[in-house]
Amino acid sequence: MRDVALAPTIAPPLTGGLADSVFDTAERDPTRPVLAHRTDPAATVWRQMTALELRDEVVDLAKGLVAAGISPGRRVALMSRTRHEWTVLSLALWCVGAEVVPIHPASSREQAEWILRDADCVAVVVEDEQAVMTVGTVCAALPRLRHVWQLDAGALPELARQGTVVPYTTVESLRRLVLPDATAAIVYTSGTSGRPQGCALSHRGLAYPCDTLLAGWAHAAAPPGEQPSVLAFLPFSHVYGIMIMLMCVRGGALMAHEPEPTEATLASALRTFRPTYLYGVPSVFERLYKKFLRTAQQAGRGALFERAAQTARDFAAAEERRRLGSGPGPGFDLRLQHALYERTVYRRLRAALGGRVLRGTSGGSSLSRELTLFYEGIGVVINDGYGLTESCGGITMQPLGREKSGTVGRPLPGTVVQVADDGEILVHGPSVFQGYTGDESASRAVLRGGWLATGDIGQVDSEGYLTITGRKKDIIVTSGGTSVAPAPLEQRLRMHPLVHQAVVLGDDRPCVGALITLDPEFLAHWRAALALQGDSPARETREENALREEIARAVASANSAVSRAESIRVYRVLPEPFAAGNGLLTPSLKLRRDAIVRHHAAEIDAMYQARSRAGRGPAEPADRDDPDDVFR
Structure with missing residues (x-):
């Protein structure tokens, strides 16, 4: 390990109650x-x-x-x-x-x-x-x-x-x-x-x-x-x-x-x-970003926003290399572009957050590196931390002045983290919980000699930064033996403004697949902006084809971060989102994967059967032009 x-901790010890x-x-x-x-x-x-x-x-x-x-x-x-x-x-x-x-x-x-x-x-x-x-x-x-x-x-x-x-x-x-x-x-x-x-x-x-x-x-x-x-x-x-x-x-x-x-x-x-500090879960920061983009597009400034967003990410990445000692920082041209967008774009985005937010924290699951860099680039540093109920919340945090996007930071002072040989994260420290009420066997299963077995898997780099790669129980193993962590693929899928939710699956299947739901507000905006001409049936057909192309681009973008064997080969867009009301999300909006697989068993089977009927091999792409392969 x-x-x-x-x-050692610098916080004074508690002497009484909260x-x-x-x-x-x-x-x-x-x-x-x-x-x-x-x-x-x-x-x-x-x-x-x-x-x-x-x-x-x-x-x-x-x-x-x-x-x-x-x-x-x-x-x-x-x-x-x-x-x-x-x-x-x-x-x-x-x-x-x-x-x-x-x-x-x-x-x-x-x-x-x-x-x-x-x-x-x-x-x-x-x-x-x-x-x-x-x-x-x-x-x-x-x-x-x-x-x-x-x-x-x-x-x-x-x-x-x-x-x-x-x-x-x-x-x-x-x-x-x-x-x-x-x-x-x-x-x-x-x-x-x-x-x-x-x-x-x-x-x-x-x-x-x-x-x-x-x-x-x-x-x-x-x-x-x-x-x-x-x-x-x-x-x-x-x-x-x-x-x-x-x-x-x-x-x-x-x-x-x-x-x-x-x-x-x-x-x-x-x-x-007008808060000075903003906290939320990744979906909150994703929604804010999509609202910024949608508002800009509605005002006819979508292209300007996307250029400004890319400049923000580039600027933040250069600043990150500088503070971590691996680069000189933003060059003159990048600083000039960033200053221009500060006057025309970034300050307006901060004004939408109240105008006083300096920093923030994202928790609950990992925030994508692209979004972390975007927010830092517009002047709001979002720290991605890590914790769980059994640890009373915080386990790690980004060290000030040494933040590293794409990680959840380092362990808090006084907390020790180990990564087991199988990749599971173990935690020891004063915040580890007392146990599960009325369930001693479950408590013993996760409390091992004072160490909390988190059920999360991750890795630690040479500088001590922890990266979460997924939940141990969520790892997918295809029939070909490929192990896939679904969280990174789902995170990248959600980066597309049209994608609301995504569930990557494929246990005992010939390849990795995905169920996708669309963001209703952005979809309505996208349809209005498309403004296709012609008679209704022809227009609707062209619109659906354009939508398939957009979702295909989202899948291709997600696949670009993984090997071919780990990539999404089949997918289906569902007409309704996963919700707590239908039992597919927890009250804290986490995916109930087992329930989703059971609820959509027919769609999942049809998705893979369509691929099999087409005679595709395990590594061949699905036919994006067949509506039965993509949309229910």
Whole structure:
């Protein structure tokens, strides 16, 4: 095995619970704005809450929780979108030593019941009547569930009112009894195959990567002398969202909540809140890029945008070579071109992000090198990091001033990463989880002598940078014995603006294949821009032929990064996207590969049979002119 480690941690050790920082900040800087939210997605003004106001609201809610019988060690589920109440409630629960159990608000009745039962929750907080109905149908089967609190029905003010009989000293005593190694949250995995498992995460485990990142990276999150600000829009039901929330609370950043991250509301929130730091998953940054391109094309400036985007990537790549010591940096002509596009293109793109974003983080899966270079080239450095639920989030991060696109950076100080002989990534450090609730055998399977077996495969270069190549269980082995990691191919397919989703498959098949869905908004724009003339049937035929050519180009681009044996030889475009509603995506929008293969078994069989009927060999390309080979 190969070890990769950085210097010992510089973050101070945790001495209490996660809620302590709320009280510390309120005492040290009571008027500091720490939370912001807006009641109307169309509003341009954000209501801010100071550190003192946050502490008082947390205390009032904590008193209400005590009055309701929530005691240390009890588990309370939060089934809500990313909103102000989620943050305040979680802090109040940690104040009294209770454990938070996040549930994605879009979870089905069966998913909610499983988590509430598996975690043995005594209460659940939901948003609206629809969620009350979802939970209400399973209450009879959950005798331990005593409370269902609805946010939109005034549950929090009512809890605070009930808590007026509880003295402040009771909350203070309970808070001081919380130890760093006590369980803070039971966070469920995505459940890409089988039922999700509850990961027991301690106060220390959750605090460690946050405090380490704050100690080493926080100064780069805003211009000197300014307070960092972060727009929270990803679900708090997953560890990535919780980690961002805790970093803001513990680091004193101003955090705004956006519960409905549609393209329109997210664009509005970015323009009006104007964060200094942007975080998201790769699909968010892909969507932003496609929106930039679509907007430019609609304004008749598509060619200009594409030239500017390529210049941004070239400039960032040259800067990367310079900072890594392998090149002199951008030449005179490239600097001149970059300066021209800075005045005409890049500053407008940054304005669409609010105009103040300096840096950002992408997590959940790897961000393509091309996109990383694009964002750096327009003046927004996006750091690709790595973590998982079982590690309380962060494992690696890009070192400041030594960022390397296409990798997920180096291990955080105090965390050690090993790459096993079979390519699996193993992790050791203070953030490794306590185990799966109620499943000792599964815990033993992934916790090997203190090392967490992540299930991810990757490699480490000579400078200690980690690259993730895929999930161990997702590796495809064709009938010819070729092993293929699907993630890089899928990532490159999604870079084409028309491609929304892609699933690469081929286990026990003669070659690698793919299922593709199209981006509906970009498809509509593309059809309008095509503006073909003639009668309807002929026009539609030419349009479909043009679309096949575009998808063929996307596949060819993806194939250019792999060997011929690993390349996609057959594919089919599906009429509907994979969605959480049809069970093909997890609530965190990860592909349920097994479910997708089962759901589209007929299409997959037809795709390969069509290839077989054509008499193609394993390495020969599919016939792109046969609509039955490509479109369902």
